[in-house]
Amino acid sequence: MFSKLMVSASLALVAQAALPAINTTGNAFWNTETGERFYIRGVDYQPGGSSNLTDPLADETICMRDIPYFEQLGINTIRVYSIDNSMDHTACMKALDAAGIYLILDVNTPKASISRVSPSCSYNSDYLQNVFATIDEFSSYDNVLGFFAGNEVIDSVNNTDTATYVKATVRDMKKYLKARNYRQIPVGYSAADVTSNRYLAAEYFNCGDDEDARIDMFGVNDYSWCGASSYTVSGYSQKVALYSGYSIPIFLSEYGCNTVKTDGARLFTEVEAIYSSQMAAVFSGGLAYEYSQEANDYGLVQISDDGLNVTTLTDFDNLKNELNKTSNPSGNGGAVSTYSISSCPTYEAGIWEANNTLPDMPEAASVYFTSGAGTPQGTGFATQWSCYDDDSDADSEDSSSSFSTTTTAAAVSSTLSSSIVSSATASGKAATSSSKAAGSIVDVPVIFNLMIGGVDGSLAVAASVAALAFGTALTI
Numbered sequence: 001m002f003s004k005l006m007v008s009a010s011l012a013l014v015a016q017a018a019l020p021a022i023n024t025t026g027n028a029f030w031n032t033e034t035g036e037r038f039y040i041r042g043v044d045y046q047p048g049g050s051s052n053l054t055d056p057l058a059d060e061t062i063c064m065r066d067i068p069y070f071e072q073l074g075i076n077t078i079r080v081y082s083i084d085n086s087m088d089h090t091a092c093m094k095a096l097d098a099a100g101i102y103l104i105l106d107v108n109t110p111k112a113s114i115s116r117v118s119p120s121c122s123y124n125s126d127y128l129q130n131v132f133a134t135i136d137e138f139s140s141y142d143n144v145l146g147f148f149a150g151n152e153v154i155d156s157v158n159n160t161d162t163a164t165y166v167k168a169t170v171r172d173m174k175k176y177l178k179a180r181n182y183r184q185i186p187v188g189y190s191a192a193d194v195t196s197n198r199y200l201a202a203e204y205f206n207c208g209d210d211e212d213a214r215i216d217m218f219g220v221n222d223y224s225w226c227g228a229s230s231y232t233v234s235g236y237s238q239k240v241a242l243y244s245g246y247s248i249p250i251f252l253s254e255y256g257c258n259t260v261k262t263d264g265a266r267l268f269t270e271v272e273a274i275y276s277s278q279m280a281a282v283f284s285g286g287l288a289y290e291y292s293q294e295a296n297d298y299g300l301v302q303i304s305d306d307g308l309n310v311t312t313l314t315d316f317d318n319l320k321n322e323l324n325k326t327s328n329p330s331g332n333g334g335a336v337s338t339y340s341i342s343s344c345p346t347y348e349a350g351i352w353e354a355n356n357t358l359p360d361m362p363e364a365a366s367v368y369f370t371s372g373a374g375t376p377q378g379t380g381f382a383t384q385w386s387c388y389d390d391d392s393d394a395d396s397e398d399s400s401s402s403f404s405t406t407t408t409a410a411a412v413s414s415t416l417s418s419s420i421v422s423s424a425t426a427s428g429k430a431a432t433s434s435s436k437a438a439g440s441i442v443d444v445p446v447i448f449n450l451m452i453g454g455v456d457g458s459l460a461v462a463a464s465v466a467a468l469a470f471g472t473a474l475t476i
C-alpha cells in the first residue's frame with residue numbers, strides 16, 4: 001500500500017549518489033564506472049495504459065507510489081512508452097536514480113509519431129520538434145539508458161515501408177544528440193515479433209555506412225514463452241540462433257505471454273532462460289510486460305481507481321521470485337565486440353519495402369540543431385495533422401493548425417479511447433496465436449500500437465485518423 005512513509009523513504013534516497021551511465025560496446029551494455037556488463041532486469045511501466053494515458057514520471061505521487069514496488073521486484077530498468085515533454089521530470093528521475101533504476105524512454109506520443117498508413121507525411125519538422133524536445137528534457141539524466149525511436153511501427157507483413165522513416169528518425173536523433181553536445185545516449189527500435197520480417201528489420205536498422213542512421217540497441221517484443229515452457233519449446237533457442245552474430249545489444253523489450261496461467265498467474269520461468277549463459281551471449285536481459293493491470297490483463301499489480309492503493313498480484317510474486325533466484329551470468333557473459341554491422345536487406349515487394357536511401361531531414365528542422373528544440377509542446381501536439389498542408393514538410397508555424405482543429409482532435413481522442421476495448425480483445429487474440437506451433441504472424445499485446453496511430457489490432461483508429469487526415473483520398 002502507498003503511504004506517506006514510503007514517500008519520505010524514497011525522498012530520503014534522493015540525496016544518494018547518481019547512477020553511472022550505461023553505454024554500448026559490441027553486442028552488450030556496460031556500466032561505464034565499474035566496466036561490468038549490464039543486463040536489463042526490468043518491467044514496462046505505463047500505469048493507466050493507453051486508455052488513461054498519463055505521464056508517470058511527471059507526477060511524484062505516481063512514481064513515488066510505484067518505486068518501492070520496483071525495489072521489491074529487484075529491477076534495474078523501467079521502460080516508459082509515452083511522456084509529456086512539457087512537464088518537469090526531475091523529482092521522479094532522481095528518485096529512480098536513487099533506487100538504482102534506469103529508464104528506457106520511447107519518444108513518441110499517440111499524436112506525434114510515424115504513421116503506419118502515411119509514414120512519409122508524418123515524418124515532418126513538427127514531429128522532429130516533439131522528439132527533440134523530449135531529448136532536451138531527458139538527456140541530462142545519467143540514468144536514461146536509451147531512447148526508442150519507435151515501437152512496433154512494423155506490425156504486419158504489409159507495412160515494412162514505415163521502417164524508412166523510423167530509421168530517418170533514428171539518424172536525426174543521433175545527429176541531434178551530437179549537435180547539442182548531449183551524452184551519446186543509445187537510440188534504438190523496439191520490434192514486434194513478425195515472423196516474416198523480424199530479422200529483416202533487425203538487419204535494416206543495423207546496416208549502412210552512416211553510423212548515425214544505425215540503431216545502437218534492438219528491442220524485441222516477444223511473447224513466445226507461455227507457461228512452464230522451456231528454452232527449446234518456447235522457440236527462444238531459435239531466436240538465439242537467429243540473432244547470433246548481431247553486432248549491437250539485443251534485449252526483450254516486452255516479455256510475458258499471458259495465455260497460459262498456473263493458479264491464475266504467469267510463472268515467469270523464462271527469467272531463468274533469459275539470464276542463462278546460453279542466452280547472454282546474444283541477449284542482454286529484458287523487461288516484463290507490464291507493471292500495472294490494464295484491460296489487456298498483463299499486470300503485476302492492481303492500482304485502485306483513485307490511484308491510491310497498489311495491490312500486488314501473484315504475477316508480481318512470481319516475477320520477483322524468479323528474478324531473485326536468477327543471477328546474471330558471470331564475467332562478460334559471452335559478449336562479443338567484433339561482429340560486423342548487418343548488410344542491408346534489398347527491396348522486395350510484399351516482403352521488405354523499406355528504402356536504403358533515407359529521406360533528408362526536413363529542412364525546417366535544421367534550426368533545432370543550432371538553437372535546441374525550443375518550447376516543448378506536450379502530448380496535445382498532433383504532428384500528423386501537418387499532412388493536411390500542401391507542403392508535407394510542414395514548418396513550425398503551420399503547427400498552429402494542429403491546435404485550432406479542436407473538434408477534430410477531440411474526435412480522434414474519443415476514437416482512441418473507444419478503440420481500447422477492441423484493441424484489448426485483439427491483444428488476447430494476438431497472444432493466442434503467438435504460440436510457436438500456430439505459425440503466428442505477430443506476437444503482440446496490441447495496446448501500445450495506439451502509440452503510432454496503428455493498423456492491425458487498432459485498425460479502426462488508423463482508419464479514422466487516415467480518413468480525417470486525408471478525406472476520402474485514402475482507402476484502407
Ligand SMILES: *[C@@H]1O[C@H](CO)[C@@H](O)[C@H](O)[C@H]1NC(C)=O
Pocket residue numbers: 023024025030031032033034035036
Ligand atoms: C563503455 O564503457 C566501458 C566501461 O567503462 C568502456 O570500457 C568502453 O570503452 C566504453 N565504450 C564506449 C563506446 O565509450
Ligand SMILES: *[C@@H]1O[C@H](CO)[C@@H](O)[C@H](O)[C@H]1NC(C)=O
Pocket residue numbers: 155156157158441455456476
Ligand atoms: C495488412 O495486414 C494485416 C494483417 O497483418 C491486415 O489486417 C490489413 O488489412 C492489411 N492492410 C492492408 C492495407 O493491406
Ligand SMILES: *[C@@H]1O[C@H](CO)[C@@H](O)[C@H](O)[C@H]1NC(C)=O
Pocket residue numbers: 048052054062305306307
Ligand atoms: C487516470 O490516471 C490519473 C493518474 O493516475 C488518475 O488520477 C485518474 O483517476 C485516472 N482516471 C481514470 C478515469 O481512471
Ligand SMILES: *[C@@H]1O[C@H](CO)[C@@H](O)[C@H](O)[C@H]1NC(C)=O
Pocket residue numbers: 001304306308309
Ligand atoms: C486502500 O487500502 C486500505 C488497506 O487495505 C483500505 O483500508 C482502503 O479502504 C483502500 N482504499 C481504497 C480507496 O481502495
Ligand SMILES: *[C@@H]1O[C@H](CO)[C@@H](O)[C@H](O)[C@H]1NC(C)=O
Pocket residue numbers: 074323324325326327328
Ligand atoms: C535475492 O534477495 C536477497 C535478499 O533480499 C538479496 O540479497 C539477493 O541479492 C537477491 N538476489 C538477486 C539475484 O536479486
Ligand SMILES: *[C@@H]1O[C@H](CO)[C@@H](O)[C@H](O)[C@H]1NC(C)=O
Pocket residue numbers: 347355356357358359
Ligand atoms: C528510395 O528513395 C529514393 C530517394 O528518395 C527514391 O528516389 C527512390 O524512388 C526510393 N525507392 C523506392 C523503392 O521507394
